Amino acid sequence: MRSRDRSAATIADIGRELGISAMTVSRALNGSSEVNEETRRRVLKHAERLNYRPNRWARSLVTQKSHIIGIIVPDISHNFFSEITRAVQETVEQHGYDLMLCHTHGDVAREEAAINMLLGSCADGLIVASQRAETEPGVFAEMRREQTPFVLLDRFFPGLDCPCARTDDILVGDLATQHLIDLGHHRIAHIRGTQVSVSRLRFEGYLRAMQRNGIAVQERWIANGGFTLEHGYTAMQSLLACPERPTAVFAVNDPSAIGAIRACRDAGLRVPRDLSIVGAGAIEGPLTPRPFVTTVDWSRQSLGESAARMLLAAIHKVPAGNTETISAPELLIRDSTAPIVHEVHTREVQTRCVSVSS
Numbered sequence: 001m002r003s004r005d006r007s008a009a010t011i012a013d014i015g016r017e018l019g020i021s022a023m024t025v026s027r028a029l030n031g032s033s034e035v036n037e038e039t040r041r042r043v044l045k046h047a048e049r050l051n052y053r054p055n056r057w058a059r060s061l062v063t064q065k066s067h068i069i070g071i072i073v074p075d076i077s078h079n080f081f082s083e084i085t086r087a088v089q090e091t092v093e094q095h096g097y098d099l100m101l102c103h104t105h106g107d108v109a110r111e112e113a114a115i116n117m118l119l120g121s122c123a124d125g126l127i128v129a130s131q132r133a134e135t136e137p138g139v140f141a142e143m144r145r146e147q148t149p150f151v152l153l154d155r156f157f158p159g160l161d162c163p164c165a166r167t168d169d170i171l172v173g174d175l176a177t178q179h180l181i182d183l184g185h186h187r188i189a190h191i192r193g194t195q196v197s198v199s200r201l202r203f204e205g206y207l208r209a210m211q212r213n214g215i216a217v218q219e220r221w222i223a224n225g226g227f228t229l230e231h232g233y234t235a236m237q238s239l240l241a242c243p244e245r246p247t248a249v250f251a252v253n254d255p256s257a258i259g260a261i262r263a264c265r266d267a268g269l270r271v272p273r274d275l276s277i278v279g280a281g282a283i284e285g286p287l288t289p290r291p292f293v294t295t296v297d298w299s300r301q302s303l304g305e306s307a308a309r310m311l312l313a314a315i316h317k318v319p320a321g322n323t324e325t326i327s328a329p330e331l332l333i334r335d336s337t338a339p340i341v342h343e344v345h346t347r348e349v350q351t352r353c354v355s356v357s358s
Helices: 011-018 022-029 037-049 056-063 079-093 108-120 139-145 169-182 197-212 229-240 254-266 300-315 343-357
Strands: 068-073 098-103 125-128 150-153 164-167 188-192 222-224 248-251 276-278 295-297 324-327 330-332
Touching: 011 022, 011 037, 022 037, 068 079, 068 108, 079 098, 079 300, 098 108, 108 125, 108 139, 125 300, 139 150, 150 300, 164 169, 164 300, 169 188, 169 197, 169 248, 169 276, 169 295, 169 330, 188 197, 188 229, 188 254, 222 229, 229 248, 229 254, 248 254, 254 276, 300 324
Parallel strands: 068 098, 068 125, 125 150, 150 164, 164 324, 188 222, 188 248, 248 276
Antiparallel strands: 295 330
């Protein structure tokens, strides 16, 4: 007779060896007070000898809980969302949950497929940094109606009452723009993101700082871009082609800012001597030898922990108090910004820029 693979041992196997029921074994393994200490000790000893591993899916059929949480993010290639994910994982593991990560590459169709996959796999709840336009909550409105536990991360949908962990994005835009104004810049452009709440609010912060300082906002210096390096590069090219180019740029996030810096360098411009650029998100973290991009930073650890706690509260139907947690941003001044140079030099650089682009 073939010996049983020890990795396939079940509670029934343990029960047969000990002469007790599978139900008693299950109660002992789950710490039930209905099982005495001697029986529990014997069960645990035999479970270890047989290399017993609990069947998560079988248990979920009984408990209606998988103890799996899904997190869906648009980009895991740099440290912004990876640090948030790590904080979520550390928090949920303390409460006996495992984390399943889905990376959508910023694609809405992938995002919806990931949501369906995780819910179809009996995930107990979701944390999602959605790429959907803020005016089209779609599947999130459906989940809200069905009382599916979920938390929005880093963005939200106006009018949709649900837990959300994010920073104060209006203040992000305000801090970045005010820094450029304090350096003497008045011709300040903005590279926008996609149609998510983050983009709109950071643009509002840009407008607020400009208006507070009595600086006219030029439509030609508002470039539609996105959140990637490629988006920033293309948007910066369009700004450099303006007859009167800006002397400074606030980009919606750091990848976009880095793309803008590359476009400037390819056009023969020096950052920050010829043009100052600010991003947001601080993706150049403590492991970067010499962080270059001036940026606005906020605690990813705090966002991840807050999102995890709100989701656990929703799963266990525990009142969570505020359904929105806002992490305060702060300016990090680095090497991509500098005081505006003399107007003569500005005209000289502008002439060189036009000749390079022509």
